[in-house]
Amino acid sequence: MWHLPSGRNRRKVVDVENGVPGLAELFAELTGTLLGDVGPTEVLALLTSRCPAMLRVDSVGGVVIDGSQMVITGSHDTAKSLMLYEMQVGHGPSWDCFSTGQALVNIDLTAAADRWPVYAPRAIEAGITTSTALPLRARAELVGALYFCGTSEFAAVRAGQALADTVAAIVVTQRALARSERTASQLQAALTSRVVIEQAKGIICEHRQVPIDEAFRLLRSHARDTRRSIHELARDVADGQVIPGLLPKRKSAAPRRAGQR
């Protein structure tokens, strides 16, 4: 058991055996964001705003990177501006963590001037001499980093990494959902187009008294000649429009004798 110091300014140490109070609620709140229309900024902000009190860390910053897009949040301005600075200079604990996927725990920044010549002095100037960077990673996919300013206890690092894993999984899921949404709309559009092309083929077939295959050839070559997309042209045909050169005028609806029946 950890010894809990008493007194007005007692520092409530993270209790390894009994867990971190409020942790389960935060997990539930984080995963709950998947049910709503929430982006990476909100999820990351939720994480960084809750971490300091819960994990007894001075301040916390977070970054999520998607191609050229970047989201940065922080529990305090120090954490946020340091994180921003790090991304601008292109080196530092979070940057390295995002690049390699390796956690950097309780790094002594006063001894890191060689490793991060621009970043380390700036952090020290801001009053940060020790820091921890944890990867936001879902399987092999690195999506960002979580940054703790000050010394972090072992249990805080462990809980922090579990939270980081959850946020990474949520970010990856959000991206997959956005992708599948696009794919589903594209699939519906493609299938609709197929249906409309069949209807247009039928109209041309009957109107021009040609076989179905020939109807498709006429549709395709008219689209090519008039530099229109075949889908658009088929839509106009199926809507019953007059198409000069393809369907000059709507045929009269006068009934003819059927072949049989």
Place this chain on the structure above:
Amino acid sequence: MSREPDKGTLQRPGMLAAVAGLFGTDAAALTLLDADHTELWVAASNPTARLAQDLEYTLGEGPARDSTAGDGAILERGPGLHTRWRRYGPAVRQIGIEAVAAVPLPWSAGYFGALTVFDPACTFFDPANAPAMGSLRAVARDLTIAVLNANAQPALLAQGDHRAQVHQAAGIVSVQCGCGVAEALLLLKAYSYAHGEGIGSVAARVLRHELRLDVP
């Protein structure tokens, strides 16, 4: 009465036959819909499943439609089929189907299709066996992922069709009757229902110029 399914759709039941097998039957059907719930694409594991799917299409009522219209999971059997669907119920029982279970294919903007199994194992109807319906939902979710996966999509779509002949026939009928294609589709469905002839067979005869719907 002869109800024939569309030709050329039953050679490769692969995926849906496997899905049907999971639920103790050999009849399963998958339907993809557009945002307005208009049917875009269909696949069936066997002729019975396709017949049932064609009946739902022709009659405009049935489990796939209901499950995507917001009802979620659908489970009906025996007389319940008649009660729920006045026309579809008796029609599917006539082709030997006694029970149906259907779940929607979910995505963020709602549903974009439905998975139906016909005559599933009786465990579905055991009130103590909620997992059966849960498994069907899980399979529907997996199918959603597969359908939306660019690598899996072509092979999967090749196992079904978009009722090409029915839509070609609708085009022909629209010219013959001087109406829109939507009305022409309704005429084809009405003919199919009135004569107890499968919609695929009706469409094929229109395409062969053996049948005109504008001649009494």
